[in-house]
Amino acid sequence: MLRVFLVVVAAIGLAACVTTSDATITELNRPNGAARIVLLPPDVQLFELSAGGISEPKEDWSASAREHMTAALxxxxxxxxLRLINREDDQSTEEQVQVARLFRATASTIAQHHYVPAEQLPTKQGRIRWSIGSEAGLLRREETADYALMILLQDSFASAGRAAVIFLSAVLFGVQVEGGVQMGVAALVDLKTGEIVWYNRLARSAGDSRTAEGALETVRVLLTGLPQ
Known part of the structure; x- marks a missing residue:
């Protein structure tokens, strides 16, 4: 997933917060008022950028961010x-785990092949036309769920050494050196058809999912454009 996000960053740049929401539906099915959505565990990975720009995984940051993101949801x-129904991998059958992996892979692929012009697929005709197949129904925890929601997030932060490089490069050479970035996608799949019915991607040089407040703000941005 990191490679895909790096491709997107290179293609769009990060001068400002970028969110792009696409949907094939205008409203959610809401029997009895609340839309019923299976919530897959947020896939959250945090990194620290070394002075040389190497992304080093920070599992303690990632674990904390997952907790904050779940609470924010x-x-x-x-x-x-909404009515969010938890689906944990350790409580699932092998078939359910495989479908969840396919959903994650598809959501990551859309980020590259829908939003990066050079990578777009002619058969999609510029529209969100992706499916994970009828096996999507296996993600249900109960028969009444209509959708499943997937969130992928990667957050990176400049170390003290990297911050010094950024400062000195700007002051001495007038060169802009990249600091931390926040990249994420959110996707909603129809559990009856397997079609991705809504998708949003986030790319910006701000945001901090390490705090409860930052995670809530990030979740709200990721869910921008979610059909009502």
Whole structure:
């Protein structure tokens, strides 16, 4: 997934926050009021950039960010009148785990082949026309769920050494050296058809999922454009 996100960063740049939401539906199915959505565990990875620009995984940061993101999703659940149904990998059958992996892989692939002009596929005709197949129904924890939500996020932060390089490069040479970036996608799949019915991607040089407040802000941005 990191390679895909780096391709997207190179293609769009990060002068400002970029979010792009695409949907094939205008509203969610809401029997009895609340839309019922299976929530897959957020795939969150945090990194620290060394002075030389190498991304070093920080598992303690990642674990904390996952907790904050999950709590933030619960708050957004109340704000948007959703019913999020947890689906943990360790409580799933092997078939369910494989479908979840396919969903993650498809969501990551869309980031590259829908938003990077040089990588676009002619058969998609510039539209979100992706599916994970009828096996999507295996993600249900109960028969009443209509959708499944997947969130992928990668957050990177400049180390003290990297910050010094950024400062000195700007002051001495007038060169802009890249610092931390936040890249993410959110995708919603229809569990009856397997079609990706909504997709949003995030790319910016701001954001901090290491804190509860930052995670909530990130979740709200990631869910921008989610059908009501």
């Amino acid at each position: 619960r708050q957004v659940e109340r704000e948007r009148n």
